[in-house]
Amino acid sequence: MLSFLQYLISGLSLGSIYAIIALGYTMVYGIAKMLNFAHGDFIMIGSYVIFTVVTTLSGGSIPGLLVAIVCCTLIGVTTERIAYRPLRGAASPLAVLITAIGVSYFLENLALLVFGSDTKSFTPVVSWSGLVLADGKLRIQGVTIITIIVSIVILIALQTFVNKTREGQAMLAVAQDKGAATLMGINVNRTISITFAIGSALAAVAGALLCSAYPSLTPYTGAMPGIKAFVAAVLGGIGSIPGAMIGGLCLGIVEILSKxxxxxxxxxxxxFGILIIVLLVRPTGILGKNIQEKV
Amino acid sequence: MKKGLSKTSLNQLITYGIVIAAYIILQALRSAGMMTSHLAGLLVPMTYYAIAAVALNFCVGILGELSLGHAGFMCVGAFSSAIFSNVFKETLPGGLRFFLAFVIGIAVAALFGFLIGIPVLRLKGDYLAIVTLAFGEIIKNVLNAVYLGKDSKGFHVSMTNSMALGMEEDGKVIINGAMGINGTPRDANFTIAVIVLLIVLFIVQNMINSRDGRAIMAIRDNRIAAESVGINITRYKMLAFTISAAMAGAAGVLFSHNISTLQSTSQYFGYNVSILILVYVVLGGIGSIRGSVIAACILYLLPEMLRSLNKYRMLIYAIVLIAMMIINWAPAAREMRERFFAKFRKEAV
Structure with missing residues (x-):
């Protein structure tokens, strides 16, 4: 029973990381209506930035995280500006998806060139060793607790931001109808840029937590978690912020328990089987809204 | 009308001509000893990547749906044909065995394409891409964990280890889990690979210019309009997807009969391979079958020719891919191009 609890907690921890990544995915998908395939690679870039600051510049974890957040935000906004914005309104829906795959390919190979293909051992951002409960039978790592707390804080902050601020309301408007939002005087380009900035900043945080829990870093570190986080976002209902959280947690628990x-x-x-079943049985996910296709 | 027809068949003939000319040149170079053995060893892989690129282009360019699971279909084709060849290694003569291996590999890949197509083709765009990726990864992971053996009583399958197969004394392990399939006869060579490529090209090009092909492209261009003129959407989408999967399976058959140990690893069958093939397709031109063949061959051989560029190769591919997508598809770029050509035309008049 205690070992089951132990696995459940590590599932929650992994799920929280997926949730943070999925929040970035779901916001970008909900508002820009595109699958940012490179989102997972933003995580990897963020982790490499932290690694460089901590190991090469010996600058400490917290400054490293801050630098990574700034770097990822810049990369996210720049990517959107250079690669994705020109393709907004392209005739083929595949154009922007293939471009996103190109960006992912670019970032992975850039990291390969700059940092090499060898596995870097990442110094965990969280140094707290954690709690020992039930006479040493149940051990909860510090990074696990921090991850879960951080993801809840991010969820609450994002919900408040989207529902209470003007920028957040603008995001909801753009998500619903770009044309109408423009008519209401909303700067759609700016709103999408802000969305990318938030999503990419979250990717940096997720990178720090992911590599603290699984401390080996390669140029391909972010790819699989990125895809799985998209699965989580779909599971929870794409475009829904609480949905991303629920989807992420479910996926993390399922992954650890099945492992x-x-x-x-x-x-x-x-x-991946879960993704397929969800899309076939309930394509809108757990909390998603159903949108009818119009001619 | 007749003139138009001859134009398309001329276009097709050019493609076959390029492939045959390239084949003759490469064979001549090889027999003249002007090719290192390393380079000669790349000829078959080059051809199966070209076949895979044609298969994916049929899905992306003609059907208009992005599949990221074609490596999975290659994997299925490779494993099913390798199992067949291993079982009949002693009992069937080489030529017939390899032909039947092709039939089986293609048929199994087509079956998987059909079965996966039923759920997948109800989706579109981003979702379809991710779900095909998911199916590809599932195929890869399952084949990585499966054990298959054969003895006098028939086949045994296990998911735990080779001991759990519970075989008789004479039993032989065929798929040894993550160790894969060992000792598949190396039946593939460059000539056979090129013949397969030509057959694939023949099928695809005739398909595109047939009634079926026009129906498929009509669905790509406007699904609702196609449906309203009475095109059976589901049927044609399934047809195109199954054919595309079958061709990827043919590439897989060549793959498995050109390698001594067939393993279901990410290096060979992960979604990264699907993305690499997509790079070939995009750089060769989406919808251009000839472009796919040329791009796959050149991009596969290029790093061998320019070793100094090898480090930057992938980075350059990525940049070219992004640039090409923006130039070809961005509304602003299209408008600019149209304006440029309009001016040009006016001057000509």
Whole structure:
């Protein structure tokens, strides 16, 4: 029973990381209506920035995280400006998706060139060793607790931002109808830029937490978590902020439990199987809204 | 009308001509000893990447749906044909065995394409891309964990280890989990690969210029309009997707019969391979079958020719890919191009 609890907690921790990534995905998808395939690679870039600040410049974890947030925000906004914005309103819906894949490819190979293909061992951002409960039978790592707390704080902050501020309301308006939002005097380009900035900043935070929990860093570190976080966003209902949280947590728990009780090789297959089932049974996800296609 | 027809068939002939000419040149170079053995070893891989690129282009350019799971279809084709070849290694003569391996690999890949197509083709755009990626990864992961053996009583399958197969004394392990399939006869060579490429090209090009192909492209251009003129959307989408998967399976058959140990790893069958093939397709021109073949061959051989550029190769591909997408598809770029050509035309008059 205690070991099950232990696995459940590590599932929650992984799920919280997925949730933070999925929040970035879901905001960008909801507002810009595009799948930012490179989102996972923003995580990887953020982690490399922290790694460089901590190891090469010996600057400490917190400054490293701050620098990473700034870098990722800049990269996210620049990517949107250079690669995605020109393609807004392109005739083929595939154009922007393929471009996003190109950006992902670009970032991975850039990291390969700059940092090399060898695995870097990441110094965890959280140094707290954690709690020991039930006479040492239940050990909760510090990074696990911090991850869960951070994800809840981010969720509340984002919900407040979207529902209470003018910028947040502008995002909701753009998500609903770009043309009408423009007529209401909303600067659509600015709003989408802000969305990318927030999403990319969250990617940096997720990178720090991901690499603290699993401290090996390669240029491909972000790709798989990025795709799984998209699965989480779809599971929760794309475009919905609480949905991303629920989807992320569900996915993390399923992944850890299937790794433990079924097969470690098949856990990815099970996670992707969930995506397929969700899309077939309830394409709008757990909390998504149903939108009818119009001619 | 007749003139138009001959134009398309001329266009097709040019493609075959390029492939055959390239084949003759490369074979001549090889027999003249002007090719390192390393380079000669790249000829078959080059051809199956070209086949995979044609298959993916049929899906992306003609059907208009982005699949990121074609590596999965290659994987299915590779494994099914390798199992067949291993089982009949002693009992069937080489040529017939390889032909039947093709039939099986293609048929199994087509079956998977059909089965996966049923749920997947109800989706579109981003979702379709991600779900095909998911299916590809599932195929790869499952084949990585499966054990298959054969003895006098028939086949045994296990998901735990080779001991759990519970075989008789004479049993032989065919798929050894993550260790993959060992000892597949190396039946593939450059000539056969090029023949397969030509057959694939023949099928695709004739398909595109047929009634079916026009129906598929009509769905791509406007689904609702196509439906309203009576085109059966589901049927044609399934047809195109299944054919595309079958061709990827053919590439897989060549793959498995050109490698001594077939393993279901990300390096060979992960979604990164699907993305690499997509790079070939985009750089060759989405919808241009000839472009896919040329791009796949050049981009595959290029790093060997320009070793100094090898480090920057992927980075350059990525930049070119992004630039091409923006130049070809951005509304502003299209408008600019149209204005430029309009001016040009006026001057000509």
């Amino acid at each position: 433990t009780y079924i097969s470690s090789q098949l856990s990815d297959a099970i996670v």
